[in-house]
Amino acid sequence: MPDVQSTVDPSEVAKFEAMAAEWWDPTGKFKPLHMMNPVRLDYITNQIAAEFARDLSDSLPFKGLRILDIGCGGGLLSEPMARLGAEVVGADAAERNIPVAQVHAEQSGLEIDYRHTTAEAMAEAGEQFDAVLNMEVVEHVASPIDYLTACHNLLKPGGLMIASTINRNPKSFMVAIVGAERVMRWLPVGTHDWHKFITPAELEELITRAGLRQVDKKGFVFNPVTWSWSISARDLSVNYVTTSLRPA
Amino acid sequence: MKLDSDILIVGGGLNGPALALALGDAGFDVTVIDALKAGTRGEDEFDGRGYALALASQRLLKAIGVWDRVGDNVTPLLEIRISDGKPGSGPGPFVLEFDNGELDEGPMGYMVEDRFLARALLEAMTAHPKVTLIDGALVTAQEVGPASVTLTLDSGKTLAGRMVVGCDGRRSGVAERAGIGRHGHDYGQTALVCAIEHEKPHHGVAHQFFMPPGPLAILPLPGNQCSIVWTESHAEAARIHALDDAGYLEELRPRFGDFLGEIRLAGRRFTYPLNLTVADAFVADRVALVGDAAHGMHPIAGQGLNAGLKDVGALAEVLTLAKRRGEDYGRIDVLERYQQWRRFDVTSMVTATETVNRLFSNDNPILRTVRDIGLGAVNAMPSLRRGFIREAAGLTGDLPKLLQGRQI
Numbered sequence: 001m002p003d004v005q006s007t008v009d010p011s012e013v014a015k016f017e018a019m020a021a022e023w024w025d026p027t028g029k030f031k032p033l034h035m036m037n038p039v040r041l042d043y044i045t046n047q048i049a050a051e052f053a054r055d056l057s058d059s060l061p062f063k064g065l066r067i068l069d070i071g072c073g074g075g076l077l078s079e080p081m082a083r084l085g086a087e088v089v090g091a092d093a094a095e096r097n098i099p100v101a102q103v104h105a106e107q108s109g110l111e112i113d114y115r116h117t118t119a120e121a122m123a124e125a126g127e128q129f130d131a132v133l134n135m136e137v138v139e140h141v142a143s144p145i146d147y148l149t150a151c152h153n154l155l156k157p158g159g160l161m162i163a164s165t166i167n168r169n170p171k172s173f174m175v176a177i178v179g180a181e182r183v184m185r186w187l188p189v190g191t192h193d194w195h196k197f198i199t200p201a202e203l204e205e206l207i208t209r210a211g212l213r214q215v216d217k218k219g220f221v222f223n224p225v226t227w228s229w230s231i232s233a234r235d236l237s238v239n240y241v242t243t244s245l246r247p248a
Numbered sequence: 249m250k251l252d253s254d255i256l257i258v259g260g261g262l263n264g265p266a267l268a269l270a271l272g273d274a275g276f277d278v279t280v281i282d283a284l285k286a287g288t289r290g291e292d293e294f295d296g297r298g299y300a301l302a303l304a305s306q307r308l309l310k311a312i313g314v315w316d317r318v319g320d321n322v323t324p325l326l327e328i329r330i331s332d333g334k335p336g337s338g339p340g341p342f343v344l345e346f347d348n349g350e351l352d353e354g355p356m357g358y359m360v361e362d363r364f365l366a367r368a369l370l371e372a373m374t375a376h377p378k379v380t381l382i383d384g385a386l387v388t389a390q391e392v393g394p395a396s397v398t399l400t401l402d403s404g405k406t407l408a409g410r411m412v413v414g415c416d417g418r419r420s421g422v423a424e425r426a427g428i429g430r431h432g433h434d435y436g437q438t439a440l441v442c443a444i445e446h447e448k449p450h451h452g453v454a455h456q457f458f459m460p461p462g463p464l465a466i467l468p469l470p471g472n473q474c475s476i477v478w479t480e481s482h483a484e485a486a487r488i489h490a491l492d493d494a495g496y497l498e499e500l501r502p503r504f505g506d507f508l509g510e511i512r513l514a515g516r517r518f519t520y521p522l523n524l525t526v527a528d529a530f531v532a533d534r535v536a537l538v539g540d541a542a543h544g545m546h547p548i549a550g551q552g553l554n555a556g557l558k559d560v561g562a563l564a565e566v567l568t569l570a571k572r573r574g575e576d577y578g579r580i581d582v583l584e585r586y587q588q589w590r591r592f593d594v595t596s597m598v599t600a601t602e603t604v605n606r607l608f609s610n611d612n613p614i615l616r617t618v619r620d621i622g623l624g625a626v627n628a629m630p631s632l633r634r635g636f637i638r639e640a641a642g643l644t645g646d647l648p649k650l651l652q653g654r655q656i
Contacts, residue, residue: 026581034581041573056572059275080574107394108576109251 013103019096020104023074032186033076039220039229040135040241041080044162047216047243048131051160060085068129068154070119071137075101075112081133082110089129090114091122123150130156134163135241138203139196148210155246161212164220164241168197172238175222200236212244252407253279253380255567256399258387258422259415260284263539263556265369267413269312270564272378274656276571279380279407281399283416286370286383297362297441297518298475300325300454300467305557306358307653309368317368323468324355326452359454359467359475382407390425395576397534411534411578413563415556418525420541426532432525432544437462438485440478441518443469444500447509450474457503464503473514478503482521489519530590531583536563543594555594561648562589568656593645 026034045056054061063085069078072090074097082088082105090101095116105112115122119134132151141147151161166176173194180186198206204214219232220239255271257264260282268278301309309315373379382401389400390412398408414422423430439462455466462479469475478500480488488499493513504511525544530537539556566586570577649656 026579038570038573038575041575045573057275079576082574083576084574109395 012099016099016103017107019100020074020107023076023100024104030074030076032180033073035227036220036222036229036239037076039231040077040164043218043220043231043241044077044133044135045080045084047160047162051243051245052130056084062086065130066128067131067133068122068127069133069135070151071135071140072101072114073097075104075114077133077135078112078114079105079108079110082112086131088112089122089127091117091119093118119147119150119154123153127154128156128159129154130159132159132161134161136164136166138163139165139192139198144198144206145209148206148212152210152212152246155212157246158248159246161207161244161246162241163203163207163244164239165203166192166197167236167238167240168194168199168202169237172197175238200240200242203242207242207244212246214242214244216243217241251396251409253277253409255279256281256397256407256409256412257415258399258412259417259541260286260381260383261415261417261539262365262369262553263560264413264415265373266308266312266314266557267415267538267560267564268379269314269369269372269376270308270560270650270656271567272376273312274564274568274571275378276567277378277380279382279409280373281385281387281401281407282381282383283386284383286381293363293515298359298443298467298469299362299365299553300357300359302357302554303355304647304651305554308557308561308648308650311650311653311655312372314365314368314372317371318360318364321361321364321470323359323470324452325357325359325454325468326355328356328454328456330456330458332458355452359469361469361475387421387425390422392426392532392534395578397578409578410576411536411583414535414537414541415539416541418523418540418544420527420537422535423527423537423541426535428532428535428537429528430525431528432523435522435524436481437479437522438482438489439520439522440480440485440488441476441520442478442496442513443473443475443515444504444511445514446472446474446511448472448507450508459503466504472508474508476500476504479522485519489517493517526594530587531580533580533583534578536583536586538563542590545594558593558648558651559586559590561650562586564650565648565656589646589648 022028023030048054048065049056049061052065061084062081065086067081067086067088069081069088069090072078072092075090078088078090078101090112092098092101092114093116098114098116101112101114105114132154134151138144138147155161166172176192176197177194181189181191200217204217207214217236218241219234219236220229220241221232221235222229222239254276255278257268257278257280260280264280264282268280271278306315309318373381386402387399388402391398396408396410397412398406399412400406412422414420416422449472450468452468454468457464457466461481461484464479465477467475467477488496491499496517497511497513501511523544527537527542530542538559540552542559543555545552545555563586566582566589567577570582575582
């Protein structure tokens with residue numbers, strides 16, 4: 001896979017700016033991601049801060065940490081990590097996302113290394129990180145075990161991976177496929193293939209086989225009354241997230 | 249784009265400095281732009297203006313390091329007496345009494361003079377390493393970019409920040425420049441505000457007499473002094489305000505009664521036309537409104553500043569949590585959390601104060617009977633009374649952490 005790190009072609013800037021505006025419009029096409037983002041960030045920032053003994057009320061709490069955001073899209077997670085002081089690499093297999101994310105980071109005054117590449121290619125090149133964010137990716141890859149092994153190799157010893165995905169059960173079919181795609185139209189139909197969803201037990205087994213040690217798991221729960229997401233210690237029935245460490 | 253500050257606050261009254269301190273404590277770089285020169289606030293002479301701070305507001309001021317600077321210049325509100333009155337006959341018999349013996353937390357609030365609160369806020373801002381004050385400056389333009397907002401001052405200087413907060417009052421320029429409209433109406437009433445000295449001690453008791461033209465509030469200040477908020481129709485207020493001090497007191501005496509002995513004026517006299525003005529939105533992209541800029545309400549329950557400080561606590565908490573997550577906290581989706589938090593509370597308070605005002609500001613004998621029965625009924629039911637006391641102390645609802653006396 002080619003490693004595309006080109007600066008943005010000036011003639012294309014307007015188009016990418018429009019696409020960035022679309023990615024970052026809280027009421028637009030990516031509304032479900034924006035609604036979920038605060039709880040995802042709460043989880044990610046608290047796990048990283050706890051593991052590396054950082055205080056989130058400091059001005060740049062993640063200074064000195066190298067973080068990889070896999071499946072970075074428009075940069076919804078990469079930008080917050082950079083804002084907290086981390087050195088961020090955002091990787092996406094979809095080439096069109098890279099200039100879009102670059103344009104937006106520039107508008108935000110942030111320096112982020114966005115690359116058109118995959119976890120496997122980066123692992124092969126020997127890149128290493130303190131933390132790897134692997135959010136809503138594993139249900140889309142062809143071989144979860146190969147992918148998670150690459151994530152393991154991308155971590156420095158003692159490094160931490162945060163992985164979120166969707167459970168596979170009748171409820172998740174109703175919520176994530178019927179609800180989110182067909183009724184609410186939050187996501188394009190066909191975004192998810194229910195058969196590729198992974199149960200928490202299966203994910204832990206894959207993570208362990210990849211050489212990592214799972215240390216935490218939580219649910220992300222949507223409350224249709226308050227119209228907001230929260231973190232649950234017990235309810236992992238649809239969206240959930242785990243933290244694992246590469247043994248030092 | 250190089251930013252001058254994280255957050256720009258327009259308005260150097262009370263809410264603006266309080267917000268600046270709360271945000272500064274949370275690690276934001278803040279610039280406050282005040283239209284007045286710094287020396288004109290917190291002047292030495294008592295001007296008669298005072299605030300009934302709810303307990304929750306006092307906790308916020310304590311948490312941001314302002315309360316200790318106010319020092320002993322406060323009067324605990326130990327009791328509130330509400331009664332129906334009629335000019336000429338003085339206050340009616342006390343029919344509704346709230347006293348702090350029914351509240352575990354201590355006094356239900358404090359009276360503080362404007363000059364002491366304004367000075368304490370100014371001193372705290374000056375001492376705060378994260379807060380910069382630009383005084384005597386007007387904002388002439390406000391431009392929102394993709395990740396920042398730029399203000400132009402009348403000096404020609406420009407200031408860029410991640411967002412701007414309008415703490416600039418009922419005719420908020422920040423709201424207007426952001427294209428946020430307002431709704432409201434004139435209550436047909438003007439508040440006459442002054443301070444008086446009286447012969448007998450007030451024992452920390454606040455009074456609210458409901459008179460047909462509007463309520464008369466008597467709020468205890470240090471020593472034998474009270475702050476008076478006296479509501480009349482526009483025409484009547486204009487007539488009374490035009491009188492000399494002796495004539496003014498002649499008008500006040502029959503309404504006030506003689507329970508505090510002889511009274512005389514202590515300080516200046518002010519008038520405030522009463523109107524309700526609520527912004528159509530409390531936020532826009534990179535813009536948030538706080539206090540009267542968001543909701544200028546009837547001062548009947550003394551809730552103007554208290555509601556503003558609730559806004560301060562809620563906005564500071566939303567922005568601080570967003571910053572700790574690494575979010576771009578000036579974005580509309582972050583600011584909408586603040587709006588959602590405050591809007592319901594403000595709407596219900598506006599409705600409640602309007603209903604009370606309409607019910608009490610008249611001399612209809614039927615309504616008079618209804619409200620006498622109502623006041624008596626509330627007084628006879630301890631649990632309902634305690635509910636009112638907690639409401640008056642600002643201890644109800646989804647309270648921001650600073651108003652619980654906790655750090656964010």
